[in-house]
Amino acid sequence: MDKFVIAGGAALHGEIPTNGSKNAALPALAAALLTAEPVVLHRIPRVRDIRTIERLLVDIGSRTEVDGETVRLHTPEIVCPEAPYELVKTMRASSLVLGPLVARCGRARVSLPGGCAIGARPINLHIFGLEQLGARINQAHGYIEAEAPQGLRGAVVQFDRITVTGTEDLMMAAVLAKGETVLRNAAREPEVVDLAALLTKMGARIEGAGSSTIRIEGVERLGGAEHTVIPDRIEAGTFLIAGAITAGDVTVTDCLPEHLGALVSKLQQAGVEVTQPDAATLRVRGGGRLRSVDMTTEEYPGFATDLQAQYMALMTQAEGIAIIIETIFDNRFMHAQELARMGANIRVEGRQAIVAGPHVLTGAGVIASDLRASASLVLGALVAKGETVIDRVYHIDRGYEKIETKLARVGAHIRRVE
Ligand code: EPU
Numbered sequence: 001m002d003k004f005v006i007a008g009g010a011a012l013h014g015e016i017p018t019n020g021s022k023n024a025a026l027p028a029l030a031a032a033l034l035t036a037e038p039v040v041l042h043r044i045p046r047v048r049d050i051r052t053i054e055r056l057l058v059d060i061g062s063r064t065e066v067d068g069e070t071v072r073l074h075t076p077e078i079v080c081p082e083a084p085y086e087l088v089k090t091m092r093a094s095s096l097v098l099g100p101l102v103a104r105c106g107r108a109r110v111s112l113p114g115g116c117a118i119g120a121r122p123i124n125l126h127i128f129g130l131e132q133l134g135a136r137i138n139q140a141h142g143y144i145e146a147e148a149p150q151g152l153r154g155a156v157v158q159f160d161r162i163t164v165t166g167t168e169d170l171m172m173a174a175v176l177a178k179g180e181t182v183l184r185n186a187a188r189e190p191e192v193v194d195l196a197a198l199l200t201k202m203g204a205r206i207e208g209a210g211s212s213t214i215r216i217e218g219v220e221r222l223g224g225a226e227h228t229v230i231p232d233r234i235e236a237g238t239f240l241i242a243g244a245i246t247a248g249d250v251t252v253t254d255c256l257p258e259h260l261g262a263l264v265s266k267l268q269q270a271g272v273e274v275t276q277p278d279a280a281t282l283r284v285r286g287g288g289r290l291r292s293v294d295m296t297t298e299e300y301p302g303f304a305t306d307l308q309a310q311y312m313a314l315m316t317q318a319e320g321i322a323i324i325i326e327t328i329f330d331n332r333f334m335h336a337q338e339l340a341r342m343g344a345n346i347r348v349e350g351r352q353a354i355v356a357g358p359h360v361l362t363g364a365g366v367i368a369s370d371l372r373a374s375a376s377l378v379l380g381a382l383v384a385k386g387e388t389v390i391d392r393v394y395h396i397d398r399g400y401e402k403i404e405t406k407l408a409r410v411g412a413h414i415r416r417v418e
Pocket of ligand 1: 023024026092093120121122123124125126127161162163164165166191305306328329330371372399
């Protein structure tokens with residue numbers, strides 16, 4: 001298993017480019033199942049979760065060609081409408097094939113995800129939504145089987161809590177349903193909007209993506225399309241925090257600043273200088289005194305839960321007490337104990353973490369527990385005195401493409417060892 005060895009203390013200086021969004025690419029790849037024609041997707045990050053869904057799509061019946069960051073998918077027919085446990089247990093987003101499969105061939109068998117390092121992650125709302133659209137659902141042996149032999153029909157689906165992939169799954173189911181579907185209390189994340197843009201290019205009729213009510217008028221069939229996915233706002237945000245925590249001067253290029261509003265606001269309140277040199281670039285200059293600022297995670301456009309761990313690393317270096325409240329997941333503080341091993345003063349009480357700073361961090365052996373937790377340990381290590389060894393970096397490889405290369409180019413002392 002690979003490890004990162006990081007010698008802390010170097011201020012980062014320079015430009016870091018942003019990759020395409022993992023969480024926009026995953027549903028875009030699944031959407032290719034909705035048509036027998038080729039779908040060409042650009043800016044697909046070469047991260048592990050993407051390889052996992054590509055494997056799943058091949059098993060289902062897609063022919064895939066990967067050329068750098070471009071993926072061409074062609075699914076003349078669905079060979080096996082199934083997402084097996086072996087894949088779902090490594091990546092929950094595999095449930096994104098549920099909606100497209102039922103829509104395209106009237107049938108899907110998808111393993112239920114089990115426990116997860118960041119808390120319970122049921123898919124009851126995906127299932128509820130499909131039932132509203134007329135699918136018959138059977139649950140047995142750890143799998144759910146959905147059937148709609150006569151096709152799905154439009155309906156009103158009222159989510160009782162906001163779910164990102166649930167909204168995406170239902171949108172993909174509804175595009176081929178008979179009549180109109182209305183998704184209420186839908187997720188407003190940019191990744192949902194990006195999926196709607198791709199589906200529209202394929203011939204779908206969707207209105208309201210980006211708001212909490214999405215209307216979909218089902219069509220008979222969808223065609224091929226070519227689409228470039230949006231930049232990864234979480235990767236970009238992680239690099240902005242890297243600049244701030246090391247008191248460096250980092251310019252993050254190829255991003256969409258409007259997707260990073262909540263983070264930029266917190267950084268500015270904490271005393272970090274953030275500027276926007278152009279429409280696709282953000283620059284952070286640290287070095288001043290960092291102030292503690294409380295933060296509560298929220299659905300978009302609030303502060304993303306996927307940046308909570310990284311923000312916590314930053315707050316260990318800020319003066320005062322920051323109260324961080326996690327409202328999206330019930331157990332997303334695994335990084336707190338590891339940061340504490342490096343010398344941070346963090347107390348976790350239920351869904352809230354109290355971070356008192358600034359505390360000098362010192363290098364230590366730590367373990368990555370999930371994707372974003374690992375990113376926070378990298379950030380802590382960049383500022384720690386001495387050497388940190390982060391074990392199980394396969395977690396970080398799920399969602400960051402060559403993070404060590406990108407950070408090393410701007411001055412970080414980081415290397416991967418096998
Ligand atoms: N929930 C339910 N029932 C459902 C679905 C969700 O109770 O049927 C609950 C979840 O347990 C959670 C909350 O609703 O407490 C929100 O979950 P959501 O469904 O929005 O999360 P997700 O769609 O599974 C996506 C991202 C996550 C990100 C969350 C929240 C993808 C592939 N994943 O997950 O990204 O944290 O939205 O923004 O888009 C990551 O990239 O590191 C990551 C975990």
